[in-house]
Amino acid sequence: MASFTHLHLDFRRLLQKLLVMFFLGIVCVSLFYFLVGCCDSEVLENSDIRHSSQFLFAGWYQAKNGSHPKRLITASSAAAEASSAEVTKAPSFESLGREWTATRKLPQALIIGVKKGGTRALLEFLRLHPDVRALGSEPHFFDRHYARGLNWYRSMMPKALDGQIVMEKTPRYFVAAETPARIHAMSKEIKLIVVVRDPVTRAISDYTQIISKTPHIPSFETLTFKNRTTGQINALWSPIWIGLYALHLERWMSYFPLSQIHFVHGEKLISDPAGELGRVQDFLGLQRIVTDKHFYFNKTKGFPCLKKPEGSSKPHCLGKTKGRVHPRIEPEVIQRLRDFYQPHNMKFYQLAGQDFGWQ
Numbered sequence: 001m002a003s004f005t006h007l008h009l010d011f012r013r014l015l016q017k018l019l020v021m022f023f024l025g026i027v028c029v030s031l032f033y034f035l036v037g038c039c040d041s042e043v044l045e046n047s048d049i050r051h052s053s054q055f056l057f058a059g060w061y062q063a064k065n066g067s068h069p070k071r072l073i074t075a076s077s078a079a080a081e082a083s084s085a086e087v088t089k090a091p092s093f094e095s096l097g098r099e100w101t102a103t104r105k106l107p108q109a110l111i112i113g114v115k116k117g118g119t120r121a122l123l124e125f126l127r128l129h130p131d132v133r134a135l136g137s138e139p140h141f142f143d144r145h146y147a148r149g150l151n152w153y154r155s156m157m158p159k160a161l162d163g164q165i166v167m168e169k170t171p172r173y174f175v176a177a178e179t180p181a182r183i184h185a186m187s188k189e190i191k192l193i194v195v196v197r198d199p200v201t202r203a204i205s206d207y208t209q210i211i212s213k214t215p216h217i218p219s220f221e222t223l224t225f226k227n228r229t230t231g232q233i234n235a236l237w238s239p240i241w242i243g244l245y246a247l248h249l250e251r252w253m254s255y256f257p258l259s260q261i262h263f264v265h266g267e268k269l270i271s272d273p274a275g276e277l278g279r280v281q282d283f284l285g286l287q288r289i290v291t292d293k294h295f296y297f298n299k300t301k302g303f304p305c306l307k308k309p310e311g312s313s314k315p316h317c318l319g320k321t322k323g324r325v326h327p328r329i330e331p332e333v334i335q336r337l338r339d340f341y342q343p344h345n346m347k348f349y350q351l352a353g354q355d356f357g358w359q
Protein backbone atom coordinates (compact mmCIF):
# COMPACT_ATOMS: atom_id res chain seq x y z
CA MET A 1 0.00 0.00 0.00
CA ALA A 2 2.84 2.38 1.04
CA SER A 3 4.75 1.63 -2.13
CA PHE A 4 1.58 2.30 -4.18
CA THR A 5 1.18 5.78 -2.51
CA HIS A 6 4.88 6.40 -3.12
CA LEU A 7 4.52 5.45 -6.81
CA HIS A 8 1.43 7.68 -7.11
CA LEU A 9 3.34 10.63 -5.64
CA ASP A 10 6.29 10.04 -7.99
CA PHE A 11 3.94 9.95 -10.95
CA ARG A 12 2.32 13.25 -9.90
CA ARG A 13 5.72 14.90 -9.50
CA LEU A 14 6.77 13.63 -12.92
CA LEU A 15 3.57 14.95 -14.43
CA GLN A 16 4.12 18.35 -12.80
CA LYS A 17 7.70 18.47 -14.09
CA LEU A 18 6.54 17.55 -17.59
CA LEU A 19 3.90 20.28 -17.47
CA VAL A 20 6.44 22.89 -16.33
CA MET A 21 8.84 21.79 -19.10
CA PHE A 22 6.03 21.98 -21.66
CA PHE A 23 5.13 25.54 -20.68
CA LEU A 24 8.78 26.54 -20.59
CA GLY A 25 9.10 25.12 -24.12
CA ILE A 26 6.17 27.22 -25.33
CA VAL A 27 7.67 30.34 -23.75
CA CYS A 28 11.07 29.64 -25.39
CA VAL A 29 9.54 29.03 -28.85
CA SER A 30 7.46 32.23 -28.60
CA LEU A 31 10.52 34.16 -27.47
CA PHE A 32 12.51 32.75 -30.38
CA TYR A 33 9.88 33.80 -32.95
CA PHE A 34 9.58 37.21 -31.35
CA LEU A 35 13.33 37.74 -31.56
CA VAL A 36 13.49 36.45 -35.14
CA GLY A 37 10.71 38.89 -35.99
CA CYS A 38 12.52 41.78 -34.32
CA CYS A 39 15.93 41.09 -35.85
CA ASP A 40 14.71 40.41 -39.33
CA SER A 41 17.04 41.46 -42.15
CA GLU A 42 14.65 44.26 -42.99
CA VAL A 43 16.69 46.63 -40.87
CA LEU A 44 17.89 47.72 -44.30
CA GLU A 45 14.59 49.40 -44.74
CA ASN A 46 14.05 52.10 -42.20
CA SER A 47 10.46 52.40 -43.24
CA ASP A 48 9.82 48.79 -42.40
CA ILE A 49 10.26 49.75 -38.80
CA ARG A 50 7.49 52.23 -39.37
CA HIS A 51 5.47 49.44 -40.92
CA SER A 52 5.76 47.06 -38.03
CA SER A 53 2.54 47.99 -36.28
CA GLN A 54 0.63 47.70 -39.51
CA PHE A 55 2.20 44.33 -40.07
CA LEU A 56 1.39 43.07 -36.63
CA PHE A 57 -2.16 44.21 -36.90
CA ALA A 58 -2.54 42.60 -40.31
CA GLY A 59 -1.00 39.38 -39.03
CA TRP A 60 -3.16 39.28 -35.94
CA TYR A 61 -6.26 39.95 -37.97
CA GLN A 62 -5.50 37.28 -40.52
CA ALA A 63 -4.62 34.69 -37.93
CA LYS A 64 -7.82 35.40 -36.04
CA ASN A 65 -10.24 35.77 -38.94
CA GLY A 66 -8.57 33.88 -41.75
CA SER A 67 -8.61 36.91 -43.98
CA HIS A 68 -6.60 40.02 -44.55
CA PRO A 69 -7.72 43.29 -42.91
CA LYS A 70 -8.32 44.67 -46.40
CA ARG A 71 -11.54 42.67 -46.29
CA LEU A 72 -12.45 44.42 -43.07
CA ILE A 73 -11.74 47.77 -44.68
CA THR A 74 -13.65 46.87 -47.83
CA ALA A 75 -16.61 45.68 -45.83
CA SER A 76 -17.25 49.05 -44.34
CA SER A 77 -17.17 52.28 -46.24
CA ALA A 78 -16.60 54.08 -42.99
CA ALA A 79 -13.53 51.98 -42.34
CA ALA A 80 -12.40 52.60 -45.90
CA GLU A 81 -12.41 56.29 -45.11
CA ALA A 82 -9.97 55.69 -42.28
CA SER A 83 -6.43 56.64 -43.00
CA SER A 84 -3.92 53.84 -43.19
CA ALA A 85 -2.15 55.43 -40.26
CA GLU A 86 -5.22 54.88 -38.13
CA VAL A 87 -5.60 51.33 -39.36
CA THR A 88 -2.02 50.57 -38.48
CA LYS A 89 -2.07 52.03 -35.00
CA ALA A 90 -2.77 48.99 -32.89
CA PRO A 91 -0.20 49.12 -30.12
CA SER A 92 -1.91 46.44 -28.09
CA PHE A 93 -1.06 43.93 -30.81
CA GLU A 94 2.59 44.84 -30.97
CA SER A 95 3.51 42.22 -28.43
CA LEU A 96 2.21 39.44 -30.62
CA GLY A 97 5.44 39.23 -32.65
CA ARG A 98 5.81 38.97 -36.38
CA GLU A 99 3.11 37.35 -38.38
CA TRP A 100 4.02 33.72 -38.95
CA THR A 101 2.11 33.27 -42.16
CA ALA A 102 3.83 36.14 -43.96
CA THR A 103 6.43 35.18 -46.54
CA ARG A 104 8.96 36.84 -48.79
CA LYS A 105 7.74 36.98 -52.35
CA LEU A 106 9.08 38.36 -55.58
CA PRO A 107 7.64 41.79 -56.34
CA GLN A 108 4.39 42.12 -58.26
CA ALA A 109 5.02 45.78 -59.03
CA LEU A 110 8.13 47.86 -59.71
CA ILE A 111 8.86 51.55 -59.86
CA ILE A 112 11.35 51.41 -62.74
CA GLY A 113 12.11 55.11 -63.17
CA VAL A 114 12.94 57.70 -63.94
CA LYS A 115 15.91 58.92 -61.95
CA LYS A 116 15.03 62.28 -60.31
CA GLY A 117 11.41 61.86 -61.40
CA GLY A 118 10.00 61.71 -57.87
CA THR A 119 10.36 57.96 -57.35
CA ARG A 120 11.20 58.23 -53.63
CA ALA A 121 8.18 60.40 -52.95
CA LEU A 122 5.94 57.94 -54.77
CA LEU A 123 7.31 54.96 -52.86
CA GLU A 124 7.05 56.68 -49.49
CA PHE A 125 3.47 57.75 -50.22
CA LEU A 126 2.49 54.29 -51.47
CA ARG A 127 3.81 52.54 -48.44
CA LEU A 128 1.17 54.27 -46.35
CA HIS A 129 -1.19 51.76 -47.93
CA PRO A 130 -1.75 48.72 -45.70
CA ASP A 131 -1.71 46.43 -48.74
CA VAL A 132 1.67 47.59 -49.97
CA ARG A 133 4.95 46.15 -48.73
CA ALA A 134 7.87 47.97 -50.26
CA LEU A 135 11.61 47.62 -49.96
CA GLY A 136 13.05 50.91 -48.75
CA SER A 137 16.44 50.66 -50.44
CA GLU A 138 17.12 50.32 -54.17
CA PRO A 139 18.19 46.70 -54.78
CA HIS A 140 19.46 47.23 -58.38
CA PHE A 141 18.82 43.54 -58.98
CA PHE A 142 18.01 43.58 -62.70
CA ASP A 143 20.79 45.96 -63.66
CA ARG A 144 23.66 45.24 -61.26
CA HIS A 145 23.06 42.15 -59.15
CA TYR A 146 21.30 39.83 -61.57
CA ALA A 147 23.97 37.14 -61.17
CA ARG A 148 22.93 36.75 -57.52
CA GLY A 149 19.76 35.04 -58.68
CA LEU A 150 16.07 35.30 -57.89
CA ASN A 151 16.42 33.67 -54.46
CA TRP A 152 18.71 36.47 -53.36
CA TYR A 153 16.31 39.01 -54.80
CA ARG A 154 13.37 37.40 -52.98
CA SER A 155 15.32 37.37 -49.73
CA MET A 156 15.70 41.17 -50.02
CA MET A 157 11.96 41.71 -50.07
CA PRO A 158 9.95 42.51 -46.97
CA LYS A 159 7.63 39.79 -45.71
CA ALA A 160 4.10 40.08 -46.98
CA LEU A 161 0.73 38.51 -46.40
CA ASP A 162 -1.52 37.14 -49.12
CA GLY A 163 -3.19 40.06 -50.83
CA GLN A 164 -0.38 42.50 -50.07
CA ILE A 165 1.57 43.85 -53.03
CA VAL A 166 5.33 43.59 -52.77
CA MET A 167 7.28 46.27 -54.59
CA GLU A 168 10.62 47.99 -54.93
CA LYS A 169 12.00 50.98 -56.77
CA THR A 170 15.19 51.21 -58.79
CA PRO A 171 15.02 54.20 -61.16
CA ARG A 172 17.91 52.97 -63.27
CA TYR A 173 15.87 50.03 -64.56
CA PHE A 174 14.08 52.29 -67.04
CA VAL A 175 17.26 53.08 -68.95
CA ALA A 176 19.27 49.88 -68.47
CA ALA A 177 19.05 47.96 -71.75
CA GLU A 178 19.01 44.50 -70.23
CA THR A 179 16.28 45.02 -67.63
CA PRO A 180 13.01 44.59 -69.62
CA ALA A 181 13.97 41.09 -70.80
CA ARG A 182 15.08 40.08 -67.31
CA ILE A 183 11.98 41.40 -65.62
CA HIS A 184 9.84 39.71 -68.25
CA ALA A 185 11.63 36.42 -67.55
CA MET A 186 10.70 36.77 -63.88
CA SER A 187 7.07 37.77 -64.45
CA LYS A 188 5.04 38.51 -67.53
CA GLU A 189 2.24 40.01 -65.43
CA ILE A 190 4.32 42.44 -63.39
CA LYS A 191 3.02 46.00 -63.09
CA LEU A 192 5.48 48.72 -63.99
CA ILE A 193 5.38 52.31 -62.81
CA VAL A 194 7.38 55.13 -64.37
CA VAL A 195 7.46 58.59 -62.81
CA VAL A 196 8.24 60.99 -65.62
CA ARG A 197 9.22 64.62 -65.32
CA ASP A 198 10.04 67.37 -67.81
CA PRO A 199 13.36 66.06 -69.19
CA VAL A 200 14.96 69.53 -69.00
CA THR A 201 14.32 70.01 -65.25
CA ARG A 202 15.09 66.33 -64.75
CA ALA A 203 18.51 66.85 -66.35
CA ILE A 204 19.18 69.89 -64.13
CA SER A 205 18.07 67.92 -61.08
CA ASP A 206 20.40 65.08 -62.07
CA TYR A 207 23.28 67.54 -62.51
CA THR A 208 22.47 69.12 -59.12
CA GLN A 209 22.86 65.70 -57.53
CA ILE A 210 26.14 65.08 -59.38
CA ILE A 211 27.69 68.39 -58.26
CA SER A 212 26.61 67.72 -54.67
CA LYS A 213 28.94 64.71 -54.78
CA THR A 214 31.62 65.97 -57.20
CA PRO A 215 31.58 69.79 -56.92
CA HIS A 216 34.46 70.54 -59.27
CA ILE A 217 33.08 69.23 -62.54
CA PRO A 218 32.40 71.59 -65.50
CA SER A 219 29.21 73.61 -65.62
CA PHE A 220 25.87 72.21 -66.82
CA GLU A 221 26.11 74.48 -69.85
CA THR A 222 29.52 73.08 -70.79
CA LEU A 223 28.51 69.45 -70.39
CA THR A 224 25.25 69.90 -72.31
CA PHE A 225 26.97 70.57 -75.63
CA LYS A 226 29.20 68.46 -77.78
CA ASN A 227 30.10 71.70 -79.45
CA ARG A 228 28.86 74.94 -77.90
CA THR A 229 29.49 76.93 -81.09
CA THR A 230 27.42 74.68 -83.32
CA GLY A 231 24.94 74.11 -80.52
CA GLN A 232 25.12 70.34 -80.92
CA ILE A 233 23.69 68.64 -77.82
CA ASN A 234 25.67 65.90 -76.13
CA ALA A 235 22.86 63.33 -76.11
CA LEU A 236 25.17 60.72 -74.64
CA TRP A 237 25.74 62.70 -71.44
CA SER A 238 23.73 60.71 -68.90
CA PRO A 239 21.58 63.61 -67.56
CA ILE A 240 20.44 64.27 -71.14
CA TRP A 241 20.28 60.68 -72.36
CA ILE A 242 17.98 59.56 -69.50
CA GLY A 243 15.41 62.13 -70.66
CA LEU A 244 15.01 60.49 -74.06
CA TYR A 245 11.93 58.73 -72.69
CA ALA A 246 10.58 57.48 -76.05
CA LEU A 247 13.84 55.71 -76.78
CA HIS A 248 13.75 53.82 -73.49
CA LEU A 249 10.01 53.19 -73.52
CA GLU A 250 10.15 51.52 -76.93
CA ARG A 251 12.36 48.82 -75.46
CA TRP A 252 9.89 48.18 -72.62
CA MET A 253 7.00 48.08 -75.05
CA SER A 254 8.57 45.23 -76.96
CA TYR A 255 8.20 43.13 -73.79
CA PHE A 256 5.15 44.51 -72.00
CA PRO A 257 1.77 45.80 -73.17
CA LEU A 258 1.05 49.42 -72.35
CA SER A 259 -1.73 48.26 -70.00
CA GLN A 260 1.01 47.00 -67.66
CA ILE A 261 2.87 50.31 -67.62
CA HIS A 262 1.58 53.25 -65.61
CA PHE A 263 3.02 56.73 -65.95
CA VAL A 264 3.04 59.06 -62.99
CA HIS A 265 3.19 62.74 -63.90
CA GLY A 266 6.18 63.97 -61.87
CA GLU A 267 5.01 67.61 -61.76
CA LYS A 268 1.50 66.60 -60.66
CA LEU A 269 2.97 64.34 -57.99
CA ILE A 270 4.08 67.63 -56.41
CA SER A 271 1.04 69.79 -57.19
CA ASP A 272 -1.59 67.07 -56.58
CA PRO A 273 -0.05 64.06 -54.82
CA ALA A 274 -3.42 62.59 -53.83
CA GLY A 275 -4.68 62.67 -57.44
CA GLU A 276 -1.58 60.88 -58.72
CA LEU A 277 -1.69 58.39 -55.83
CA GLY A 278 -5.34 57.69 -56.58
CA ARG A 279 -4.48 56.67 -60.14
CA VAL A 280 -1.55 54.53 -58.98
CA GLN A 281 -3.75 52.73 -56.46
CA ASP A 282 -6.31 52.05 -59.22
CA PHE A 283 -3.57 50.71 -61.47
CA LEU A 284 -2.33 48.39 -58.72
CA GLY A 285 -5.87 47.18 -58.05
CA LEU A 286 -5.78 48.68 -54.56
CA GLN A 287 -8.52 50.43 -52.72
CA ARG A 288 -7.97 54.21 -52.67
CA ILE A 289 -6.79 54.51 -49.09
CA VAL A 290 -4.00 57.05 -49.54
CA THR A 291 -5.92 60.27 -50.12
CA ASP A 292 -5.55 64.03 -49.70
CA LYS A 293 -6.03 63.53 -45.95
CA HIS A 294 -2.49 62.20 -45.81
CA PHE A 295 -0.77 65.26 -47.28
CA TYR A 296 -0.10 68.86 -46.46
CA PHE A 297 1.98 71.40 -48.36
CA ASN A 298 5.07 72.39 -46.42
CA LYS A 299 5.90 75.98 -47.43
CA THR A 300 9.47 75.84 -46.13
CA LYS A 301 10.25 72.65 -48.01
CA GLY A 302 8.18 73.72 -51.00
CA PHE A 303 6.79 70.21 -51.40
CA PRO A 304 3.93 68.07 -50.18
CA CYS A 305 4.78 66.22 -47.00
CA LEU A 306 3.07 63.54 -44.95
CA LYS A 307 0.82 64.62 -42.11
CA LYS A 308 1.31 61.41 -40.23
CA PRO A 309 3.76 58.84 -41.54
CA GLU A 310 3.56 55.25 -40.32
CA GLY A 311 4.40 54.78 -36.68
CA SER A 312 4.71 58.49 -35.99
CA SER A 313 2.38 61.26 -35.05
CA LYS A 314 4.73 63.96 -36.38
CA PRO A 315 4.48 65.38 -39.92
CA HIS A 316 7.26 64.21 -42.18
CA CYS A 317 8.91 65.59 -45.33
CA LEU A 318 11.41 63.78 -47.54
CA GLY A 319 15.07 64.37 -46.70
CA LYS A 320 17.48 67.07 -47.80
CA THR A 321 18.50 65.21 -50.98
CA LYS A 322 14.94 65.57 -52.29
CA GLY A 323 13.96 69.05 -53.36
CA ARG A 324 17.45 70.48 -53.75
CA VAL A 325 17.91 74.04 -54.94
CA HIS A 326 19.00 73.88 -58.59
CA PRO A 327 21.82 76.05 -59.94
CA ARG A 328 20.80 78.83 -62.32
CA ILE A 329 21.18 77.70 -65.92
CA GLU A 330 21.54 80.14 -68.83
CA PRO A 331 18.08 80.65 -70.39
CA GLU A 332 19.32 80.09 -73.95
CA VAL A 333 20.75 76.71 -72.92
CA ILE A 334 17.41 75.77 -71.43
CA GLN A 335 15.68 76.85 -74.65
CA ARG A 336 18.15 74.86 -76.74
CA LEU A 337 17.40 71.81 -74.63
CA ARG A 338 13.64 72.37 -74.97
CA ASP A 339 14.04 72.43 -78.76
CA PHE A 340 16.16 69.31 -78.59
CA TYR A 341 13.65 67.35 -76.50
CA GLN A 342 10.53 68.55 -78.36
CA PRO A 343 10.36 65.78 -81.01
CA HIS A 344 11.37 63.16 -78.45
CA ASN A 345 8.63 64.31 -76.09
CA MET A 346 6.06 64.20 -78.92
CA LYS A 347 7.05 60.64 -79.70
CA PHE A 348 6.87 59.76 -76.02
CA TYR A 349 3.33 61.22 -75.70
CA GLN A 350 2.32 59.20 -78.74
CA LEU A 351 3.76 55.95 -77.39
CA ALA A 352 2.39 56.50 -73.88
CA GLY A 353 -0.98 57.73 -75.18
CA GLN A 354 -0.71 60.70 -72.82
CA ASP A 355 0.28 64.34 -73.20
CA PHE A 356 2.44 65.50 -70.30
CA GLY A 357 2.42 69.12 -71.43
CA TRP A 358 6.14 69.85 -71.23
CA GLN A 359 7.00 72.93 -73.28
Ligand SMILES: Nc1ncnc2c1ncn2[C@@H]1O[C@H](COP(=O)(O)OS(=O)(=O)O)[C@@H](OP(=O)(O)O)[C@H]1O
Binds near residue numbers: 116
Ligand atom coordinates in the same frame (compact mmCIF):
# COMPACT_ATOMS: atom_id res chain seq x y z
N1 LIG B 1 7.00 65.40 -51.86
C1 LIG B 1 8.23 65.58 -52.37
N2 LIG B 1 9.24 65.99 -51.59
C2 LIG B 1 10.48 66.17 -52.12
N3 LIG B 1 10.79 65.95 -53.42
C3 LIG B 1 9.80 65.55 -54.23
C4 LIG B 1 8.48 65.34 -53.75
N4 LIG B 1 7.70 64.96 -54.78
C5 LIG B 1 8.49 64.92 -55.86
N5 LIG B 1 9.74 65.28 -55.53
C6 LIG B 1 10.84 65.37 -56.50
O1 LIG B 1 11.58 64.18 -56.41
C7 LIG B 1 12.85 64.49 -56.99
C8 LIG B 1 13.81 63.39 -56.67
O2 LIG B 1 13.41 62.29 -57.45
P1 LIG B 1 13.73 60.80 -57.08
O3 LIG B 1 13.24 60.50 -55.71
O4 LIG B 1 13.21 59.95 -58.16
O5 LIG B 1 15.31 60.82 -57.08
S1 LIG B 1 16.28 59.56 -57.17
O6 LIG B 1 16.34 59.15 -58.57
O7 LIG B 1 15.79 58.53 -56.29
O8 LIG B 1 17.59 60.12 -56.73
C9 LIG B 1 13.18 65.83 -56.41
O9 LIG B 1 14.01 66.49 -57.33
P2 LIG B 1 14.81 67.82 -56.95
O10 LIG B 1 13.78 68.87 -56.64
O11 LIG B 1 15.58 68.17 -58.16
O12 LIG B 1 15.69 67.50 -55.79
C10 LIG B 1 11.83 66.51 -56.26
O13 LIG B 1 11.58 67.49 -57.22
